[in-house]
Amino acid sequence: MPGDDNGFREFVDARYMDLLRIAYLLTGSAHEAEDLLQGSLVKVMRRWKRIDDPWPTCGRRWSTSTSACGTDTGVGR
Template identity: 80%
Template sequence: MPRDDEGFREFVDTRYVELLRIAYHLTGSAHEAEDLVQSALVKVLGRWGRIDDPVAYLRRVMVNHLSSVWRRHRMREVLTAILPDRPAPDAAYGIAERQAVYAAMRALPARTRAVIVLRYLADLPEAEVAAALGCSVGTVKSRASRGLARLREALEADAPVIEIERAL
């Protein structure tokens, strides 16, 4: 087995969970996240020996892949969770809160969602987010600001629902 293949396997073993977490926040679905990471890894495998910063490169590949998918499929799938049993009150609050956050994230434009995920969930500096998305640092700042404002508005609007869920 060539040395590059060993390096690739080692990289995947050590970074898969991190890449999956980023993909999950980009897609909002565990299954789509796994598909996204696998697609990105397949695309990167052929270029593996020529990549300087594999994590940054893979983030860029994932965002670009999703952007092309979002362009092709403008309609968004709305996911709902119907639980067979009623969870405990604290668990219900956590579920309702998480669903509200993911719904608010799905309502954001694709590039804004990518900025929020890379900047705050992947904890990347603005310059790296800009490099990953192929835009300026100023664009990252403005998209992050507008995106966070829209998330706050959406989550404040859902606050009464979350409080009701918490009281159950």
């Protein structure tokens, strides 16, 4: 329902640039970071009403997405 987002838009408005920076650090590419963030936000939006704290959910989605794409982030080296 339009307008019935229970704070999702506010979350995205407030955190978009921070989330995009994190996605960039994970991918090393501005284009891939944007794609990763968009895909993650779509998944989070679908489950928004069931999420108490969106941060762990976003992080889990990014980890899964980068692993599935075979992206080597260099994290943990």
